[in-house]
Amino acid sequence: MLTIIITIVFSIILAFVLGLALGFFQKKFHVERDPKIDEVRAALPGANCGGCGFPGCDGYAEAVATGRAATNKCTAGGASTTEAVSKLMGVDAAGEDLVSVLLCQGTREVALSKGEYVGIQTCRAAKLSTGSVKACTWGCQGLGDCVVVCKFDALAMGEDGLPHVDFDNCTGCGMCAEECPQRLFTMVPRDRKGSVVLCSNRNVLKANVIKTCKVGCIKCEICVKSCPEKCISMVNGIPVTEYSKCTSCGVCVQKCPTKCYKMLETDVMGKKKVPVMA
């Protein structure tokens, strides 16, 4: 009986002493943590996507609060987050709300495949082993690495064999652009107006792409010649629009013989959702 009582008393005393010591030491060795870190952290989306280049939202919050990072690095949160973080830090920073656009239209019907690919079902493996699943070396591999890496449910494989961006969900974090072995995604501001070439084939031989893809850029340069604003130029075999001059007149879209020139505001962003594979 005595043993039990001693045990109980001893345990209680021990727990009490240790608890007291812990509490005391926590107060004594309390480290002042900048409350700004927590405030900034609360303003971030918390997806830990790493799009900012820091290890997670906590890392970025600390970097911002200590002045080591700019306030507009959180692409996932977009303009609203940049605004909130900038307000907390007391700086002005115009945020850009980006979305991801796929620069390839090579669906199963229009782009020739080299053959049936039965290897490891990732774009990266396919690209490594075959050079390209499609006859076009620059085209979309269509195995959905981008869909896997997207943390915001903004990408889905369409039945046509291409990933489709859901612009409502896309936050412009840029993970898909980084993951794609073909570098087919480009980040554009959500409110950008003007024309864009949805093709990345950089084979500068004229009309060479016709053999492999019906909607590829054939380097005819009709767009360059016909643009009334003279805002299109060929860069590395692909026509590039200069958006400060583009008036969205639509001449290039009409003239393009393979229809790879599209209007961003109507054809790309305003596009109807395509049926998605289950």
Add this chain to the structure above:
Amino acid sequence: MDLMKIFLVALLVNNVVLMRFLALCSYVGMTNDVGQSVGMGFAVTFVTVLATAATWPLYHFVLVPLQLQFLQILVFILVIASLVQLVEFYLKKNIPGLYAAMGIYLPLITTNCAILAVTFENITYKYSFIQSIVYSVGVSLGYLLAMVLLAGIRDRMKTSPVPKFLQGTPILFIATALIGMAFMGFSGLIK
């Protein structure tokens, strides 16, 4: 000479991971790269010595006079856990560099079974205080040695054609068993 013998037995002959299969969770979990495993090994060394220094006097000067030896499991766990917590507070405030270096390892090893085993064995082997400290250093350096060995092997494994049914943890245990067999060669070292 006696101390040297205790140290060598703890380090090689009775290696805590390879011969007695203790602390396997951190052994498998923290050996992804060599740098990480070295960090973990030194953190364990630090905490083991600290825990020995705290629990040995506690046992001999508090538990024995009160005849509460049967409470040692409970008391040791509580004391080690609080001790590590206290050290963490102290490091965070006074030596932030070391705190950042130890990082996540310190709280992780609060309940590491190797540390608890060392504190118990100091009692069962009836070691003196100095002997206990030497023993705990030996055991934890043995742990560090095993960690670094496996981390090096894992580096090679990343590029080796491991059969699919052995990938992951199974191949690690096979490798561990092989190193363990090699360590059996040390058993003739001390009579």
